[in-house]
Amino acid sequence: MFQPVFEVSGIEDLLDGRKDGEAGSLMAILEEVQARYRYLPKDALILISERMGVPLSQAYGVATFYNAFSLKPKGRHIINVCLGTACIVRGSRRVLERISDRLEIRPGETTEDGEFTLETVNCLGACALGPVVVVDGTYSGQMNAFKADNLLRAVIGEVEAA
Ligand code: FES
Known part of the structure; x- marks a missing residue:
């Protein structure tokens, strides 16, 4: 479901139940946030990094490596x-x-x-x-x-x- 304006509470449900360092978790959550907002908001990356215990640089690294992710809002x-x-x-x-x-x-x-x-x-x-x-x-x-x-x-x- 598209939610154009990012709010921290908007991804709490995605973060709940994720285990720190769980293989594939970072990728999976980034995919879900991308699908929800059509991009990866900076504040979402910061929150994901903090909550999952992964360096922000790693989250950015994944976000910028794969074409499926965008740091800018995309159209419908x-x-x-x-x-x-x-x-x-x-x-x-x-x-x-x-x-x-x-x-x-x-x-x-x-x-x-x-x-x-x-x-x-x-x-x-x-x-x-x-x-x-x-x-x-x-x-x-x-x-x-x-x-x-x-x-x-x-x-x-x-x-x-x-
Ligand atoms: S050059 Fe191969 S599809 Fe356009």
Whole structure:
């Protein structure tokens, strides 16, 4: 469940029952906090570190090592545009520009309403489908600026209808 504003009490339930130094506990709790807030708030990392008895540097180390974690709030919907070589030669930069213009954010940013985060990736392993855009884990291939408009329209329409 998404809770945009972090409060210490918001993760007490996650910390209860965790044993200090338990293998996998740090990773597991970070995953749960990420899922709950869509990022890892600094105060959450401090609290987790204190309560689990692990150095803050270790918590930050894990938080920054894995792409699944973010230290900045992310949008409800994640849009990834592939900028790998195979996608670039087929025009993925134009696709990225179009999405960036439409959402009025640059890669790495999140819309003010917290709905969309725009990211880039170097290869999604689907080069034959390039240019590839992934929205919330769903791949769309052979993208161009026109198709990107339609894709965005559909996603924004779902957001507005929700
Ligand atoms: S370069 Fe885009 S999927 Fe491989």
